[in-house]
Amino acid sequence: MFFQIPLVLFNLTLNSVTVNNGELSIIPGIGILSMLAMHIGSIISGCYVLVKKYKSASGILKLQLQYISGGFITSLLLTIIATAVLGVLFNITILIPISPLFILIGLVIVAYAIIRHRLLDIRFIIVRSVAFLLLMLFIALGYIAILFDIAFFLNRDRPSLETLQELILPALLALFFAVTFQPLRRVFEKLTDKVFYRDRYDSNDLLWSMSRIMASTLHLSDMTKQILSKLLETMRINYGSIVLVRDKSIFRVDSDGDVKNHPFKNTDIYTLIYDSYHSTRHGEHIFIFEELPEAKVKRLMREQDLTIVIPLTVRKELIGGLLLGQKSSGEIYSSEDVDVLKILAPEIAVAVKNALSYEEIRKFNITLEEEIERATGRLRAANRRLKELDQLKDEFVSIASHELRTPMTAIKSYLWMALNQPNQKIKEPLKKYLDISYNSTERLIRLVNDMLTVSRIERNKIELRKEPTDMTMVVQLVYDELKITADEKQIEFTFDHPKAKLLVLGDKEKLREVIQNLVGNALKFTPEKGVIRLVAKTQKNTIQIAVSDTASGIPKDSIGKLFQKFSKIEYSYSKHSSQPGTGLGLYISKQIVSLHNGDIEVQSEVGAGSTFTVILPLYQQPKGGDVS
Amino acid sequence: MAQSKHILVVEDEQYLRDLYVQILKKEGYDVESAVNGEDAYHFMKDNDYDLIILDVILPQMDGLQILDKLEKDGKKNRDNVVLLSNLGQDLVVAKALAYGVRGYMVKSDYTPEELVNEIQGYLSDEPVKSKL
Numbered sequence: 001m002f003f004q005i006p007l008v009l010f011n012l013t014l015n016s017v018t019v020n021n022g023e024l025s026i027i028p029g030i031g032i033l034s035m036l037a038m039h040i041g042s043i044i045s046g047c048y049v050l051v052k053k054y055k056s057a058s059g060i061l062k063l064q065l066q067y068i069s070g071g072f073i074t075s076l077l078l079t080i081i082a083t084a085v086l087g088v089l090f091n092i093t094i095l096i097p098i099s100p101l102f103i104l105i106g107l108v109i110v111a112y113a114i115i116r117h118r119l120l121d122i123r124f125i126i127v128r129s130v131a132f133l134l135l136m137l138f139i140a141l142g143y144i145a146i147l148f149d150i151a152f153f154l155n156r157d158r159p160s161l162e163t164l165q166e167l168i169l170p171a172l173l174a175l176f177f178a179v180t181f182q183p184l185r186r187v188f189e190k191l192t193d194k195v196f197y198r199d200r201y202d203s204n205d206l207l208w209s210m211s212r213i214m215a216s217t218l219h220l221s222d223m224t225k226q227i228l229s230k231l232l233e234t235m236r237i238n239y240g241s242i243v244l245v246r247d248k249s250i251f252r253v254d255s256d257g258d259v260k261n262h263p264f265k266n267t268d269i270y271t272l273i274y275d276s277y278h279s280t281r282h283g284e285h286i287f288i289f290e291e292l293p294e295a296k297v298k299r300l301m302r303e304q305d306l307t308i309v310i311p312l313t314v315r316k317e318l319i320g321g322l323l324l325g326q327k328s329s330g331e332i333y334s335s336e337d338v339d340v341l342k343i344l345a346p347e348i349a350v351a352v353k354n355a356l357s358y359e360e361i362r363k364f365n366i367t368l369e370e371e372i373e374r375a376t377g378r379l380r381a382a383n384r385r386l387k388e389l390d391q392l393k394d395e396f397v398s399i400a401s402h403e404l405r406t407p408m409t410a411i412k413s414y415l416w417m418a419l420n421q422p423n424q425k426i427k428e429p430l431k432k433y434l435d436i437s438y439n440s441t442e443r444l445i446r447l448v449n450d451m452l453t454v455s456r457i458e459r460n461k462i463e464l465r466k467e468p469t470d471m472t473m474v475v476q477l478v479y480d481e482l483k484i485t486a487d488e489k490q491i492e493f494t495f496d497h498p499k500a501k502l503l504v505l506g507d508k509e510k511l512r513e514v515i516q517n518l519v520g521n522a523l524k525f526t527p528e529k530g531v532i533r534l535v536a537k538t539q540k541n542t543i544q545i546a547v548s549d550t551a552s553g554i555p556k557d558s559i560g561k562l563f564q565k566f567s568k569i570e571y572s573y574s575k576h577s578s579q580p581g582t583g584l585g586l587y588i589s590k591q592i593v594s595l596h597n598g599d600i601e602v603q604s605e606v607g608a609g610s611t612f613t614v615i616l617p618l619y620q621q622p623k624g625g626d627v628s
Numbered sequence: 629m630a631q632s633k634h635i636l637v638v639e640d641e642q643y644l645r646d647l648y649v650q651i652l653k654k655e656g657y658d659v660e661s662a663v664n665g666e667d668a669y670h671f672m673k674d675n676d677y678d679l680i681i682l683d684v685i686l687p688q689m690d691g692l693q694i695l696d697k698l699e700k701d702g703k704k705n706r707d708n709v710v711l712l713s714n715l716g717q718d719l720v721v722a723k724a725l726a727y728g729v730r731g732y733m734v735k736s737d738y739t740p741e742e743l744v745n746e747i748q749g750y751l752s753d754e755p756v757k758s759k760l
């Protein structure tokens with residue numbers, strides 16, 4: 001093009017223009033060929049670029065390119081018809097002078113594209129141009145003024161300085177302009193931005209803060225609130241809403257901006273979101289009010305006072321929509337705005353989907369907690385009930401034993417009275433019958449007592465009144481009590497013990513029952529003129545009380561069963577006794593000793609006798625403590 | 629024996645009450661009896677006994693409630709009270725003894741003779757089995 005300028009200047013392109021009979025006669029020069037080449041070349045290369053762009057373009061860009069090419073093809077065709085076809089072939093030159101006007105048609109179409117389809121950010125260009133022009137004007141005026149001064153100075157005719165000044169001053173000026181150009185440009189840009197381009201923002205900044213909001217917030221309502229607030233603030237939009245849909249209806253709406261004065265009709269909004277998602281308009285899923293043809297969608301958007309509707313989709317699934325109202329300035333959305341929104345929409349969609357999932361998990365957790373709470377409640381109730389039942393069982397056992405023992409006491413007492421009438425001898429076999437009745441009643445009472453004890457042991461209801469207890473004393477009491485019985489059976493009954501106290505920490509009464517039970521057993525089963533020896537001693541940290549008898553002994557395989565409840569062992573004591581036990585005595589004794597952290601051991605030899613040994617931990621008297 | 633001792637037998641079970649009254653009278657004691665908690669309370673409130681044999685489970689008011697009520701009336705002396713019951717659980721016994729009574733006897737453990745011996749022991753302040 002620059003190459004063409006001198007050709008035009010030196011009349012090479014057009015040799016001369018003469019007026020013959022009122023008509024223009026143009027005589028082309030040699031330069032017309034290069035001019036032709038230039039035009040054809042630029043048209044071809046322009047077309048090439050257009051076609052190439054058009055092929056790779058999609059959506060609104062494709063449409064924009066259609067407008068551009070359509071506009072220019074129309075202009076070109078008209079120009080060719082006017083100049084080449086009519087002018088050259090038919091020699092009709094009337095249209096040639098107005099042929100440049102055909103360019104206007106192309107320009108109008110492009111202008112339409114600009115306004116309607118955001119072809120070029122024309123405002124931006126205008127603003128930039130104004131800035132540039134102002135700068136140019138400033139520099140030019142400055143230059144002129146300075147040059148004027150220089151010229152004035154040079155006119156004084158001082159050749160010695162002339163050369164130097166001619167060299168230095170332009171150099172300095174060049175430096176000055178170079179240095180001041182950028183800051184000045186910025187100043188004017190800022191100035192013009194303030195006046196013409198108030199809403200300008202850095203899209204990268206916006207996208208970055210949005211990403212940060214989405215990355216840092218998991219709570220759905222917090223996130224949508226922050227997204228909308230940031231978006232509305234940055235783009236200066238009066239209303240924004242993130243709507244979530246599920247199963248063909250709206251289930252959640254988060255709005256920001258002028259919400260109060262904004263209509264919101266669920267069905268219409270849903271229709272808009274649904275339509276935008278299924279819209280094939282320019283291959284884009286976005287409704288922009290200004291770009292829509294007058295139809296249902298546009299009407300709905302007008303009614304709902306919306307300018308932009310973008311569907312939110314995750315993996316092609318529609319989850320909601322981003323609705324935006326007008327810009328506060330009343331301006332239309334710029335292509336930059338729309339680009340940013342197009343980038344944001346899928347990101348928002350994914351973030352919302354994640355937040356929804358999170359919400360679901362959170363709700364699930366809450367449900368789970370409630371469920372656990374309920375289950376725990378049920379367990380508590382069950383536990384309460386069990387405690388009540390346990391209490392009832394205690395009461396039952398208590399009452400039952402009380403109620404059983406009361407009539408048994410009467411039977412026992414009156415039988416005793418019958419048997420012990422003063423000065424009156426009862427005849428046999430009546431005495432025998434009464435004796436049996438009396439003994440059986442005694443046994444029944446013992447059984448009730450033992451079962452009561454077992455029940456208490458098994459429910460951990462047994463109360464031990466533990467205190468430092470001298471086992472020698474305890475055994476002595478039992479010895480004294482049962483000595484008479486032993487004498488009656490002519491049994492040699494001895495008790496050996498050291499002089500020192502044999503202290504254990506235990507329940508005196510319970511331990512006495514244990515010893516009494518063991519000695520009682522020995523007395524029961526040892527035949528007349530047998531031997532029973534009680535030996536109390538310390539061994540290491542224990543106190544051992546051994547009860548040895550010369551009864552028939554217990555087979556080894558039965559020893560293990562001795563301490564079981566109601567053990568029906570092959571070799572049963574009861575077979576050898578006229579006074580059968582309850583079958584609970586040894587079991588109870590073992591449990592009581594266990595509660596004292598002790599044990600009962602058995603050594604027995606059939607035909608020779610048995611030794612039951614109670615082993616209890618020795619009570620270590622605290623230093624300086626006084627034990628009575 | 630100081631046979632003029634005044635004894636109150638509180639027992640709702642007729643057979644046992646008759647028996648206790650009979651054997652104690654036979655020993656020469658001055659015996660009175662009450663069949664329920666209400667009567668027992670009034671007897672105990674209005675009279676002084678050398679020994680009171682008090683059942684625990686009673687109609688209208690149980691033995692321990694009687695003691696509570698007497699305490700509120702300012703009659704706090706329980707040295708002359710021996711509980712005689714067929715309740716034998718450790719907890720019940722421990723609770724009863726905490727009232728400061730002289731003793732606790734389980735009815736079914738005693739023959740009439742043993743019971744008389746025990747009571748004589750309490751009255752003569754000699755050591756007895758059930759005195760704790």
